[in-house]
Amino acid sequence: MLDLNFICDNVEAVSANCRNRGVSVDLQAIAALRQKRNELITQGDSVRKEQKESAALIPKAKDPAEREGLIARGKDLREKVGSLDAELEAVEGQLREQQMRVPNMTHPDAPVGELESQSVIARTWGEIPKFDFKPLDHVQLAEKHDLIDFDGGARVAGSGFYFLKNEAVLLEMALVQFAIEKLRKEGFTLHSTPDLARQEVLIGTGYNPRGNETQIYSIANTDLSLVATAEITLGGLLRDSIIDFEKLPLKYAGVSHCFRTEAGAAGKASRGIYRVHQFTKVEIFGFTAPDVAASDAFHKEIVRIEEEIFQGLGLPYRVLDICTGDLGGPAYRKFDLECWMPGRGEYGEVTSASNCTDYQSRRLAIRTKMPDKKGNVFVHTLNGTAVAVSRALIAVLENYQQADGSILIPPALRKWVGQDKIG
RNA sequence: GGAGAGAUGGCAGAGCGGCUGAUUGCACCGGUCUUGAAAACCGGAGACGCCUCACGGCGUUCGGGGGUUCGAAUCCCCCUCUCUCCGCCA
Numbered sequence: 001m002l003d004l005n006f007i008c009d010n011v012e013a014v015s016a017n018c019r020n021r022g023v024s025v026d027l028q029a030i031a032a033l034r035q036k037r038n039e040l041i042t043q044g045d046s047v048r049k050e051q052k053e054s055a056a057l058i059p060k061a062k063d064p065a066e067r068e069g070l071i072a073r074g075k076d077l078r079e080k081v082g083s084l085d086a087e088l089e090a091v092e093g094q095l096r097e098q099q100m101r102v103p104n105m106t107h108p109d110a111p112v113g114e115l116e117s118q119s120v121i122a123r124t125w126g127e128i129p130k131f132d133f134k135p136l137d138h139v140q141l142a143e144k145h146d147l148i149d150f151d152g153g154a155r156v157a158g159s160g161f162y163f164l165k166n167e168a169v170l171l172e173m174a175l176v177q178f179a180i181e182k183l184r185k186e187g188f189t190l191h192s193t194p195d196l197a198r199q200e201v202l203i204g205t206g207y208n209p210r211g212n213e214t215q216i217y218s219i220a221n222t223d224l225s226l227v228a229t230a231e232i233t234l235g236g237l238l239r240d241s242i243i244d245f246e247k248l249p250l251k252y253a254g255v256s257h258c259f260r261t262e263a264g265a266a267g268k269a270s271r272g273i274y275r276v277h278q279f280t281k282v283e284i285f286g287f288t289a290p291d292v293a294a295s296d297a298f299h300k301e302i303v304r305i306e307e308e309i310f311q312g313l314g315l316p317y318r319v320l321d322i323c324t325g326d327l328g329g330p331a332y333r334k335f336d337l338e339c340w341m342p343g344r345g346e347y348g349e350v351t352s353a354s355n356c357t358d359y360q361s362r363r364l365a366i367r368t369k370m371p372d373k374k375g376n377v378f379v380h381t382l383n384g385t386a387v388a389v390s391r392a393l394i395a396v397l398e399n400y401q402q403a404d405g406s407i408l409i410p411p412a413l414r415k416w417v418g419q420d421k422i423g
Numbered sequence: 424g425g426a427g428a429g430a431u432g433g434c435a436g437a438g439c440g441g442c443u444g445a446u447u448g449c450a451c452c453g454g455u456c457u458u459g460a461a462a463a464c465c466g467g468a469g470a471c472g473c474c475u476c477a478c479g480g481c482g483u484u485c486g487g488g489g490g491u492u493c494g495a496a497u498c499c500c501c502c503u504c505u506c507u508c509c510g511c512c513a
Contacts, residue, residue, distance in 0.1 A: 041473050045482040052482095055494040059441055067493090074493030242433065369433080369451095376470075 001363045002102050004095075008034055017105055020112050020324040025102050033095040040088040047084060051077040104359040106324055107296075107333035114325035119336075125307065126316030128340050129399055137343025138397045139272040141407060142168065145422050147397070148273065160262065160277035164393075167422045171396060171409070172280060172389050174416035176255060179282040179386040182309055188253040188284065193233040195257045196224045201236035204364040206330040206356075215260045230254035231383040234285035239364040242376060248368060249288040249298055253386065256281060272394065274348065279390035286382040287366065290358060295332075295380035299355040302384040303335045306351045309386060312412045315395045316340040318347055330356040337385075339395040350391045353384030 007014050008031050018025050054073050061067040111120045142148035146166055153162035164172055180190055202209045202216065202225055209216045209225045217226040227233055234254045243250065258281050273279070284302050288294040303319065310317050322334040331354040338347035358378035361367070367376035400408040406423035414420060 038473065041482080045473065048482060052494080055492095056441070058493055071493045076493095078493075244433085 001100055001359060002104065003362065004030075004034060004099060007099070007102060013105070014102065018103065020106065021103050021327060022114050022325045023101070023103050023329075026098065027102075030095065030098050030102075033091055033098065037088065037091050037095060040084060040091060044081060044084040044088060047077060047080050051081060101329075103327070103329045104332050104357060106327065107355070109321075110327070110333045111321055111323040113323035115323070116326050118323040119326060120321045120323070122319040122321045122335070124316070124318040125311060126314070126340070128316050129342065131342070131401075131403070133403050135342040135398065135401055137272065138341075138394045139343075141397045141401055142272075144405060145407065147422075150272075157277070160275075162273060162276065167409075167417065167419070168393065170417045171393060171413065174409075174413040175387050175389050175392050175396075176280065176282055177416050178312065178413055179309060180253065180255065182305065182312070183253040183282070183284065183386060186251070186305055188251040191230075191234065191237075191252060191254040193227075193230045193254040193256045195227055195259070197227050197232050197236055199223045199225065201239065201364075202227075202232060204239055205232045205235040205360055206328075206363075207232060215263065217259050217261055226259035227256060228260050229258050229281060229383075230256035230283035231285060234283065235360055235364060235366075235381060235383070238287065238366050241366060243287060243366065243368045243379060245289065245368045245370055248379065249286055249294065252285040252287075254283045254285065256283065258388075272343075273390040274344075274394060276390055279388060281388045282386040284353070284382075284384040284386050287361075288380045288382065290368065290370065290377040290379055292332075292357065292380075295355050295357060295382060298380075298382055299333065299335075299353060302353045302382060303337075306337050306353060306384060306386065310337060310339065310350070313392070313396065313410045314412070315392075315399055315410075317350070328354075330354065330359045332357045332359070339391070340399065341394055342398040342401075343394070348391065348394065350388060350395060351385035354382065356381045356383070 002014070007027065011027050011031070015027055018027075051074065054070055054077060058067060058070050058074075061070055111118060113119070136144070139148075139150075147164065147168035149163040149165055153160075156163075184190060196219065199209055200223075207216060207228060208214055209218050215228055219225065233256065234252050237252070238250075257278055259278050260276075262275055262277060284305065286295075286298045286302065288298045307317070307319065317337050317339045320336045320338060322331075322336060327334055334352060334354045336349050336353075337351040339350045340346075341348040357380050360381045361378040364381075366379050366381070368379050369375075370377055396410060396413075397407055400410060402408060402421075404423075406421045408421045409417045409419060
């Protein structure tokens with residue numbers, strides 16, 4: 001969420017930004033609602049002032065008639081305050097609804113464009129493997145080596161769920177281990193997080209648990225939802241708190257399961273485990289000082305770590321600087337890593353790193369006191385994927401397949417898998 | 424699951440219908456003292472919002488939400504969370 005005064009004081013810039021991002025927001029309506037809100041606050045304040053003054057006279061009033069008069073006036077004022085408050089509440093509700101739809105501002109260097117294809121390839125790494133045989137995709141490979149049971153998953157939980165089996169289980173654990181070992185070396189505090197979170201936390205992080213476009217599973221008769229990513233829990237972890245400035249940046253990492261309904265995604269690259277309802281992920285989360293230089297630097301660090309993880313796995317990838325139209329509400333800038341996936345014959349997204357500046361922290365009320373500024377300031381938050389197991393697994397299986405049908409285990413993972421190849 | 428206790432400013436911790444936006448301690452900022460620092464002493468300071476060019480003024484805020492009252496941190500109800508004890512359990 002952007003600051004209300006910022007929106008109203010920078011209508012031009014905000015409006016241009018919304019255009020770039022392909023989001024339509026009625027800034028006029030926001031300005032009008034703010035105006036109305038301020039008037040109601042001013043009115044309410046003055047009635048309340050009168051109310052307090054009037055009430056304070058009562059204990060001093062000796063004359064019973066005077067006393068009765070004051071009490072009657074108090075009752076009257078109480079009603080006035082009540083109706084003003086009700087009106088204010090309605091206006092604030094509308095205002096908030098509009099305000100939430102305004103996306104974050106955008107990094108000046110982020111490519112402007114509506115379409116996914118307008119994201120810029122920042123760099124590529126690694127050699128795309130050349131096979132002198134027809135490579136299989138991960139579904140065929142999994143079948144061949146009994147690594148994934150899709151039918152079983154569907155029988156138990158429906159389409160989109162799966163059982164990993166045999167070496168795939170070892171690979172899942174190994175990928176997680178590999179990522180958390182790396183992050184620990186990089187000075188991140190490791191967390192294994194709850195897989196559920198309250199509505200407030202979801203909303204604070206920018207996920208909407210209700211509505212027909214939701215990607216979130218909610219638990220009936222509770223205000224809990226299954227998390228779509230540990231970004232939700234790690235961001236929510238410090239909500240309503242004030243972080244000591246000297247402790248910034250806070251480098252957090254979290255392992256969790258991720259649950260996504262993938263509503264409306266039917267037919268979209270849905271073969272195998274590319275798009276599933278549940279997967280395991282190691283997530284990076286950062287809280288930095290409230291200035292773009294600090295969060296920008298941290299953002300680069302996250303991307304660097306992601307790249308080193310995939311380099312360590314020996315998987316060819318490219319880095320995309322995501323264009324404005326594809327950024328999503330909270331992101332100020334976003335870089336994705338896409339790994340080469342031979343089964344698809346193209347690159348597929350494996351990680352995503354966003355700088356959300358103060359967009360999330362404003363709603364989550366995560367602040368710090370800066371030495372040179374009065375009051376509390378919203379910190380910057382960032383998040384990125386270290387390893388999303390399902391996607392990484394596709395890349396590993398498909399890139400490491402051999403002419404004889406076997407699959408090599410990436411050397412970096414062998415100490416956890418305990419073998420050099422599958423098959 | 425059952426029985427109790429509690430939630431107050433960055434932290435700790437008083438207050439329990441009007442004189443309390445809130446005693447006090449720590450931490451914090453400024454000053455005195457000191458060659459400098461520490462200690463000691465003096466002073467300042469919560470957060471958020473609205474009005475104002477500004478000086479400043481006003482309002483909200485004692486876990487969250489309702490209620491009682493002319494008036495609530497203080498009384499009542501619901502919720503959330505924490506702690507202690509009992510039971511159950513991976």
